[in-house]
Amino acid sequence: MAIEYQKNTARFDGVVGADEAETLLEWLQKHTKGKLALSACSHLHAANLQVLMAAKAQISAWPEDEVLAAWLKSALAQQELNQ
Amino acid sequence: MTPLLEQFISEARDLLQGIGEKLLQLETSPGSPELMKELFRLVHTLKGGSGLFEFPEMTRVLHAGEDLLDTVRDGRVAYSESLADRLLETMDFVGLLMDEIEATGSSSAAHADYSAHLAKSLQQLMGDSGEVKSVESVPGPAKTAAISASLSLALSELPAALRMRLYRDVMAGSPLSWLEYTPEADCFFKGEDPLFLMLQIPETVWGGIASAQAMPPLAELDAYRCQLVFRALTAAEPAILHELFRYIPEQVGITAIPALVLAAPHDDNNGVPGSESDVDGFRAIVQSQREILSLPDNDAWLPGRLQSVAATLAACLRATGRKELLASLEKSLALALTEVKALPLQTWLDEFLPELPEKEKNSQTCREVPPLPRASGLRAALRTSECSSAGFTGQPLPETPDNTAPAYEEPSVSTASHPDVEIKFGRRAEDSYAVARTLKVDQGKIDRLMSLIGEMVVAKNSLPYLANRAEAQYGASELAREIKAQYAVVNRIAEEMQDAIMQIRMMPVSFIFQRFPRLVRDTSRKLGKEVNLVLAGEDTEADKNIIEALADPLIHIVRNSLDHGLEPPGQRRAAGKPAAGRLSICASQESDRVLIDIADDGKGIDPDIIKRKAYENGLIDEAMLERITDREAVNLVFAAGFSTAAVVSDLSGRGVGMDVVRSTVEKIGGIVTLDSEKGRGTRIRLSLPLSMAVSNVMIIVTNDKVFGVPMESVVETVRVSRSAIRSIQRRLTAVLRERIIPLLSLNDLLALNVPQRANEDGELAVMVVRVHDDLIGVIVDDFRETVDIILKPLTGILGGLPGYAGSALLGDGSVLMVLNFRELI
Numbered sequence: 001m002a003i004e005y006q007k008n009t010a011r012f013d014g015v016v017g018a019d020e021a022e023t024l025l026e027w028l029q030k031h032t033k034g035k036l037a038l039s040a041c042s043h044l045h046a047a048n049l050q051v052l053m054a055a056k057a058q059i060s061a062w063p064e065d066e067v068l069a070a071w072l073k074s075a076l077a078q079q080e081l082n083q
Numbered sequence: 084m085t086p087l088l089e090q091f092i093s094e095a096r097d098l099l100q101g102i103g104e105k106l107l108q109l110e111t112s113p114g115s116p117e118l119m120k121e122l123f124r125l126v127h128t129l130k131g132g133s134g135l136f137e138f139p140e141m142t143r144v145l146h147a148g149e150d151l152l153d154t155v156r157d158g159r160v161a162y163s164e165s166l167a168d169r170l171l172e173t174m175d176f177v178g179l180l181m182d183e184i185e186a187t188g189s190s191s192a193a194h195a196d197y198s199a200h201l202a203k204s205l206q207q208l209m210g211d212s213g214e215v216k217s218v219e220s221v222p223g224p225a226k227t228a229a230i231s232a233s234l235s236l237a238l239s240e241l242p243a244a245l246r247m248r249l250y251r252d253v254m255a256g257s258p259l260s261w262l263e264y265t266p267e268a269d270c271f272f273k274g275e276d277p278l279f280l281m282l283q284i285p286e287t288v289w290g291g292i293a294s295a296q297a298m299p300p301l302a303e304l305d306a307y308r309c310q311l312v313f314r315a316l317t318a319a320e321p322a323i324l325h326e327l328f329r330y331i332p333e334q335v336g337i338t339a340i341p342a343l344v345l346a347a348p349h350d351d352n353n354g355v356p357g358s359e360s361d362v363d364g365f366r367a368i369v370q371s372q373r374e375i376l377s378l379p380d381n382d383a384w385l386p387g388r389l390q391s392v393a394a395t396l397a398a399c400l401r402a403t404g405r406k407e408l409l410a411s412l413e414k415s416l417a418l419a420l421t422e423v424k425a426l427p428l429q430t431w432l433d434e435f436l437p438e439l440p441e442k443e444k445n446s447q448t449c450r451e452v453p454p455l456p457r458a459s460g461l462r463a464a465l466r467t468s469e470c471s472s473a474g475f476t477g478q479p480l481p482e483t484p485d486n487t488a489p490a491y492e493e494p495s496v497s498t499a500s501h502p503d504v505e506i507k508f509g510r511r512a513e514d515s516y517a518v519a520r521t522l523k524v525d526q527g528k529i530d531r532l533m534s535l536i537g538e539m540v541v542a543k544n545s546l547p548y549l550a551n552r553a554e555a556q557y558g559a560s561e562l563a564r565e566i567k568a569q570y571a572v573v574n575r576i577a578e579e580m581q582d583a584i585m586q587i588r589m590m591p592v593s594f595i596f597q598r599f600p601r602l603v604r605d606t607s608r609k610l611g612k613e614v615n616l617v618l619a620g621e622d623t624e625a626d627k628n629i630i631e632a633l634a635d636p637l638i639h640i641v642r643n644s645l646d647h648g649l650e651p652p653g654q655r656r657a658a659g660k661p662a663a664g665r666l667s668i669c670a671s672q673e674s675d676r677v678l679i680d681i682a683d684d685g686k687g688i689d690p691d692i693i694k695r696k697a698y699e700n701g702l703i704d705e706a707m708l709e710r711i712t713d714r715e716a717v718n719l720v721f722a723a724g725f726s727t728a729a730v731v732s733d734l735s736g737r738g739v740g741m742d743v744v745r746s747t748v749e750k751i752g753g754i755v756t757l758d759s760e761k762g763r764g765t766r767i768r769l770s771l772p773l774s775m776a777v778s779n780v781m782i783i784v785t786n787d788k789v790f791g792v793p794m795e796s797v798v799e800t801v802r803v804s805r806s807a808i809r810s811i812q813r814r815l816t817a818v819l820r821e822r823i824i825p826l827l828s829l830n831d832l833l834a835l836n837v838p839q840r841a842n843e844d845g846e847l848a849v850m851v852v853r854v855h856d857d858l859i860g861v862i863v864d865d866f867r868e869t870v871d872i873i874l875k876p877l878t879g880i881l882g883g884l885p886g887y888a889g890s891a892l893l894g895d896g897s898v899l900m901v902l903n904f905r906e907l908i
Contacts (some may be wrong), residue, residue: 018276021271025301044278047307048290068282071281
C-alpha cells in the first residue's frame with residue numbers, strides 16, 4: 001500500500017501512483033484535519049498533488065527527497081501562508 | 084538505420100511527392116472528389132508509416148493533416164488555396180524531418196514547437212474554412228505577456244544573489260529558459276504524470292505549481308481532472324527541454340530569458356523589457372558601460388572592449404525599442420575604433436543616455452531596490468566574460484568599421500522562442516534539394532545492363548583466342564603476351580562489373596520467408612496441429628529471379644511438411660515428442676550457392692510405403708522394388724504423379740507437388756535433395772546458384788563438334804583405357820573409385836552413328852556427371868577448357884528441342900550448344 005491511513009495521519013510510502021488519488025480524496029473529505037506524512041514518499045503522482053492542493057492539507061513531514069520536497073512546497077506551502 | 088526505416092524513408096519520399104502532385108492538381112480542379120480521396124489515402128498511408136517510429140513531430144502534423152482532409156473529403160470544409168498552402172507547408176516540414184532522419188537516423192525534438200504550431204494551424208482550418216492567422220504569430224504576443232507576468236513573479240521570489248549569478252551566466256551565453264506547462268485536463272487518463280515530467284527537467288532554478296482555476300470544494304473535486312499549471316526557470320539547454328516535452332509541445336511554452344529581465348527587479352506585473360520598471364536595470368547596464376569606458380585607454384584589448392560595450396548598448400537599445408539610436412551608436416563606435424579611444428562612445432553616451440543624478444534615481448524608484456548589479460560587480464562580471472570569451476580578445480583587431488557590424492548581433496536576446504528553432508522554418512519545396520539515395524529502376528533496364536555485361540564477359544573471352552593465334556599463326560609471342568596482359572585487366576574489370584550488377588539484383592530471402600509465419604499459422608490451425616516455425620538466415624541474398632522462382636516450390640514444401648510431415652499433437656505425445664512440432668526454414672550461403680533447408684521433426688517418410696505406392700502406381704517394376712534402397716525410395720516422391728496421401732485435401736495430395744518442385748528448382752539451376760528418417764523427420768535441401776546470369780560450362784568435343792556441359796553437373800573427368808570397360812547386359816560399365824559406373828557414348832545419345840575416338844594410348848575420355856543423384860559416365864572424344872558463358876535458352880522452333888539447356892556465343896564467334904544430360908539420358 002503506497003498510502004497507509006492511520007487514525008488521523010496518512011503516511012505516504014515510496015511511489016504513490018495515480019490510482020491512490022480517489023481514495024486519498026475520500027479520506028481527506030472525512031478527515032478534514034488529517035495530517036500527511038510524506039517523509040518516505042519518493043514520488044507522488046500529480047493527481048494526488050492536486051487533491052492535496054484542493055484539500056489544503058496539512059503536511060506534517062516533507063519528503064526526504066529534496067527536489068521533490070521543493071516542488072511540493074511550491075504548490076502546498078504557499079497555501080499555508082495564504083491561510 | 085534499420086531496413087524498415089530505410090524502406091519507410093524511400094516510401095515516404097514517394098508519398099510526399101504524390102501528395103504534392105495531388106495538391107497541385109487540386110489547384111486546377113478543386114472540386115474533384117477522386118483527387119481528394121487519393122490525397123487523403125496518401126496522407127493516411129504516410130501517417131500510418133510514421134507511426135511505426137518515434138517521430139512524434141511528423142506523426143502529429145500528418146495526423147492533423149489527415150483530419151483536415153477527412154473533413155474536406157466529407158464536404159464539411161471547402162477546399163481553399165490557403166488550405167493547400169498550409170498542407171504544402173506541412174509536407175515541406177515532413178520532408179525536412181525526413182532529411183534529418185535520413186542523415187541522423189532520428190528526428191530531433193527541436194522541431195516540436197513548429198510541429199505543434201503547424202498541427203494547430205491545420206486544426207484551425209478544420210474549424211472554419213476561412214483565412215487563418217499568419218504563421219509568424221507564434222507564440223502570440225498575448226501569450227508572451229501572460230508568461231512574463233508569472234515570470235516576474237518567479238523572479239521576484241529568487242534570492243538576489245542567485246539572480247545575479249544567473250544574470251552573469253546569461254550574459255556569458257548560458258541558456259536560461261522559462262517553462263510554463265499546462266497539462267490537458269484529461270492528461271491523467273493518458274497515463275501522463277506532469278509532476279514527474281517536471282522533475283525530469285535538469286538544472287531547475289525555480290519551480291512552481293499552481294492551480295489554473297480556484298480549487299473547488301473538496302466534495303466537488305474531480306481527482307482525475309488536471310487543472311494544474313507547472314512553471315519552472317531552468318538553465319538547461321533548450322534542446323533538452325524540447326526533447327522532454329516533445330510529445331506535448333502544444334501544452335508547453337518555453338521562452339528564453341534575456342539577461343535584462345534578470346537585472347531588473349520584478350515586483351510588479353510588468354516585467355517585460357522596455358517598460359518603466361526596466362529603467363533601473365537599463366540604467367545599471369548603461370552605468371557599468373560608462374565605467375568600462377572610463378578605464379584607461381592604453382589597454383591592449385581596448386578595441387575588443389569598445390566593441391563589447393557597443394554591442395551591450397545596442398542590445399539595450401533594441402530591448403527598449405529605441406532602435407533609432409542604433410545608427411549613431413554604430414557611428415561613434417567606428418570613430419572610437421579608428422581613434423583607438425573610448426571618448427567617442429563616452430560622448431555618445433552623454434548625448435543620448437545622459438546619466439541621471441543620484442537623487443533623481445532614488446526618487447523615481449521609491450520602492451525598495453534589491454541589490455542591483457552595481458557597477459563594480461557588473462564590471463567584474465563583464466571583465467571575466469571579456470577575458471574568457473575568445474570572441475572579444477582573441478579576434479584580430481578589425482581594420483575597418485564594417486567588420487564590427489556582426490558583433491552587434493552577439494549579445495542580442497529575443498523574447499520569442501529560441502532562434503535556433505526558427506532558422507530552418509518557412510522553407511519551401513523549391514529550396515530543398517533532398518537527394519534521394521535510392522533509385523527505383525525498371526527491372527528491364529537492369530536486365531539489359533546485365534545482358535550487356537554478360538556479352539562483355541563473353542567478348543573478353545575472345546582475347547585468349549587472339550593471343551593464341553598471334554603466337555601460333557604469326558609467331559608474335561611478344562604480342563601474344565601483351566594481349567594476355569590486357570586480357571587480365573579487362574577480365575578483372577568485367578568480373579567487378581559482373582559482381583556489381585549482381586549486387587544490384589540481389590534480394591534477401593526474407594522476401595519469401597516473410598509470408599511463412601502467416602501461412603504456417605493458418606495452415607496448422609486448419610489442420611489442428613501445433614507448429615513452431617523457426618526461420619533463420621533471412622538476410623541471405625540471392626538473385627532476384629532465383630528468389631522469385633523459389634517462392635512457389637518453397638510453399639509446396641512447407642505445406643507438405645505441415646500436411647504429411649508433422650503429426651497432430653496427440654499422435655506426437657504418444658510418440659514421446661513435444662506436442663508442438665518444429666518446422667525450421669533456414670537459408671545460408673555456401674561459396675557461390677544458396678542453401679535452403681526445410682526441416683521438420685514429424686513422422687518422416689516410410690520408404691516401404693513409398694515403394695509399395697510407387698509399385699502400385701506403376702512407377703517402378705517388381706525388380707526395382709527389390710533393388711531400390713531406402714534413400715532412393717524416399718526420393719521417389721519427386722517422381723511425377725506420385726501421392727501417398729489417402730485423401731485428397733485442398734492442401735496437398737493431388738500428386739502434383741514434389742515433381743513440380745524439383746523441375747522448378749532445376750530450371751533455375753538448383754538441386755533438391757531429400758533426407759528422411761522414419762519417425763524423426765524430413766529435411767529437404769535446396770541448393771541454388773547465387774545468380775544465373777553467367778554460367779560456367781566445360782567444353783567437350785565429340786565427332787569434331789564442340790558442346791558445353793554445365794559445370795555443376797560435372798563430377799569428374801577421367802581417361803579410361805578400353806580394356807577397363809566391361810559390358811554388363813549389353814551396357815558398358817567401368818569401375819571408378821570402387822563404384823560401378825554405367826558408361827554411355829555421347830555419340831549414341833546424340834544419335835550419331837560414329838564410334839567414340841580414343842587417344843593415342845587407347846584411352847577413352849569419360850566425363851562423370853550427376854543426373855538425379857546417379858553417377859553416369861559419358862564417353863566423349865576430348866575435353867577442352869571451361870568458359871563463362873551467357874546461357875540463352877532456346878526459343879522458337881528450337882524451343883521444343885530436348886536435350887539442350889540452351890546456347891551461347893563463344894569468344895571466337897561460334898555457337899556453343901549446352902547439353903542437358905537430365906533430358907538426354
